[in-house]
Amino acid sequence: MSYVLIILGMAAITLLIRTTAFIVGERLVFPPLVRTALGFVPVTVLTAIIVPMAVSPHGNGAELTWRNPQLVGALAAVAVSALTRRPLLTIAVGLATFFVWQGVVLR
Amino acid sequence: MTQPDRFNEFVAGARDTIPMMIGAAPFGVIFGTLVTSGPLHLWHGQLMSLAVFAGSAQFIAVGLLAANASFVVLLATTFIVNLRHVLYSATLAPYVAHLPLRWRLLLGSMLTDEVFAVAWAHYRRHAPGTVGPYHFLGSGVAMYVNWQIWTLAGLLFGAAFPGLQSLGLDFAMVATFIAIVVPQLVAFRYIAAAVTAGVLAFLWQDWPYKLGLLGAVLVAVAVGVVLSRPGAIRQRAMEATR
Numbered sequence: 001m002s003y004v005l006i007i008l009g010m011a012a013i014t015l016l017i018r019t020t021a022f023i024v025g026e027r028l029v030f031p032p033l034v035r036t037a038l039g040f041v042p043v044t045v046l047t048a049i050i051v052p053m054a055v056s057p058h059g060n061g062a063e064l065t066w067r068n069p070q071l072v073g074a075l076a077a078v079a080v081s082a083l084t085r086r087p088l089l090t091i092a093v094g095l096a097t098f099f100v101w102q103g104v105v106l107r
Numbered sequence: 108m109t110q111p112d113r114f115n116e117f118v119a120g121a122r123d124t125i126p127m128m129i130g131a132a133p134f135g136v137i138f139g140t141l142v143t144s145g146p147l148h149l150w151h152g153q154l155m156s157l158a159v160f161a162g163s164a165q166f167i168a169v170g171l172l173a174a175n176a177s178f179v180v181l182l183a184t185t186f187i188v189n190l191r192h193v194l195y196s197a198t199l200a201p202y203v204a205h206l207p208l209r210w211r212l213l214l215g216s217m218l219t220d221e222v223f224a225v226a227w228a229h230y231r232r233h234a235p236g237t238v239g240p241y242h243f244l245g246s247g248v249a250m251y252v253n254w255q256i257w258t259l260a261g262l263l264f265g266a267a268f269p270g271l272q273s274l275g276l277d278f279a280m281v282a283t284f285i286a287i288v289v290p291q292l293v294a295f296r297y298i299a300a301a302v303t304a305g306v307l308a309f310l311w312q313d314w315p316y317k318l319g320l321l322g323a324v325l326v327a328v329a330v331g332v333v334l335s336r337p338g339a340i341r342q343r344a345m346e347a348t349r
Contacts, residue, residue, distance in 0.1 A: 019215030051305035094282030
């Protein structure tokens, strides 16, 4: 089987998944229940992506310990975001905590 | 919108995506490196990044191709792994519905996890239809170009970067998503939905094809919807008496 054909097939499927709701455009009117449900998508999907990355960064079980820089950095970011709601400050403090923890504290 | 405004919006979108670009860089390099060790030609790897532009699906596809999986298995896997993008485009659809079709196709084609996060964080502060597409476009183009560059770096020099994964650059994505999510946790129903999503995604992370992620999101959204019902009823009652 031609690899190019497989790649183009994958591209077509991905494009279809990503654009179907966009193609429908203004004719797409969601019922209230669906609108309520979609309102929870960002918060849930972004949390679902990052929690495993922070809690088990090596993919083999929970590392709920202060020796896990991903977890410590994430908790610092959560605290800064909850207190200040400032995205850039949250990212900066989270990254700084993570790299200092990984490179200095655990050294 | 004037020309400089469009440009500024585009740049702002790209700028808001910088942490995501840092986070995606190691994955691009690792993807490129994986291609060099499998049955694909180098240009196949770049073609996949150019045409598919979906990290998780590309990783899994390289593995499946090395294992001689069939065409149907590859397409079905791509479909399942990328299914969460349906939720992204449904969530953002009201904000792009007024645009010409070519704009909607262009923006949709760039809708990765990261671009969704950035675009939504920008749109949610405004009513649908009041914000132009240039911020979204800037984020998508930045992410797309970034993915091509790091794929190419992996294809050409992948073997020169051992231990790239241990640097933890992907933490930039974690920090950015936290900066977007935490300010949203303004009511109990959002907190409950987020906690459900996080716990289930952790417990189900070993499910194949990212199905654990999808399942966690669906259950968490259901929790949010159930908790929204009394509030929604009260609101409707208030509107009726107005």
